[in-house]
Amino acid sequence: MPRFSRRTIVISPHLDDAVFSCGAMLAASPGAVVCTVFTGAPRAALVTDWDTQCGFANAHQAMRARRAEDVAALEILGARAAHLGFLDSQYAQGRTNTAREIAAAIRNVIRECTCDTLFIPLGLFHSDHHLTHAAAREASLSDTSIACIAYEDCLYRRMNGLVQMRLAELANSDIEATPLPDPIDAEALACRATKQRAVQCYASQLKAFGPHGYDDVLSPERFWRLRTTDRNG
Numbered sequence: 454m455p456r457f458s459r460r461t462i463v464i465s466p467h468l469d470d471a472v473f474s475c476g477a478m479l480a481a482s483p484g485a486v487v488c489t490v491f492t493g494a495p496r497a498a499l500v501t502d503w504d505t506q507c508g509f510a511n512a513h514q515a516m517r518a519r520r521a522e523d524v525a526a527l528e529i530l531g532a533r534a535a536h537l538g539f540l541d542s543q544y545a546q547g548r549t550n551t552a553r554e555i556a557a558a559i560r561n562v563i564r565e566c567t568c569d570t571l572f573i574p575l576g577l578f579h580s581d582h583h584l585t586h587a588a589a590r591e592a593s594l595s596d597t598s599i600a601c602i603a604y605e606d607c608l609y610r611r612m613n614g615l616v617q618m619r620l621a622e623l624a625n626s627d628i629e630a631t632p633l634p635d636p637i638d639a640e641a642l643a644c645r646a647t648k649q650r651a652v653q654c655y656a657s658q659l660k661a662f663g664p665h666g667y668d669d670v671l672s673p674e675r676f677w678r679l680r681t682t683d684r685n686g
């Protein structure tokens with residue numbers, strides 16, 4: 454299992470994505486920070502279909518419970534939580550924040566943690582994942598002191614062609630993506646077991662995905678090192 458330092462930050466769109474997609478890596482890298490972008494609650498106590506499926510009465514109850522789920526999951530993994538407080542698209546009601554605004558907030562966390570390795574989502578399918586990818590990519594690739602590693606967004610990576618489309622877009626943007634090795638050893642298996650316990654903390658989200666709706670989180674995690682081609686000389 455690749456091991457990373459305490460100066461590692463994983464950027465997560467929602468409260469669950471980092472653990473679903475990188476939980477075993479986090480278990481192998483104690484002290485890392487999981488920085489989640491969409492953790493805010495709207496002013497009004499909105500009722501959305503997704504929150505209802507998760508068993509919540511309204512958005513306020515949902516976000517309070519989901520932040521607590523996240524803290525509990527990260528405690529199991531030995532990671533620290535940073536919540537940026539932007540509004541999830543289900544609450545934004547057309548007033549979505551820009552990638553530039555989110556990138557500025559991510560840069561602040563990078564500075565505070567003296568980050569040397571930033572994990573970002575490939576940014577698949579969901580508009581919040583696209584936005585997080587764009588913001589985190591803007592914040593990291595312009596800083597040559599930071600290694601930028603993309604993780605495949607669990608669940609969405611199984612959708613036809615989505616990983617391929619992102620890799621093609623990266624190539625067209627002069628960014629090379631090289632897969633990291635995924636060692637299969639005793640430590641990796643132990644980290645996967647720890648991840649499974651952490652995943653169970655997101656009980657509200659698992660309820661909405663249904664019994665087999667999140668099987669992909671138990672498959673191997675996959676990572677791509679991103680580098681702008683002009684950085685290679």
Ligand SMILES: [Zn+2]
Nearest residue numbers: 466467470579
């Ligand atoms: Zn998500």
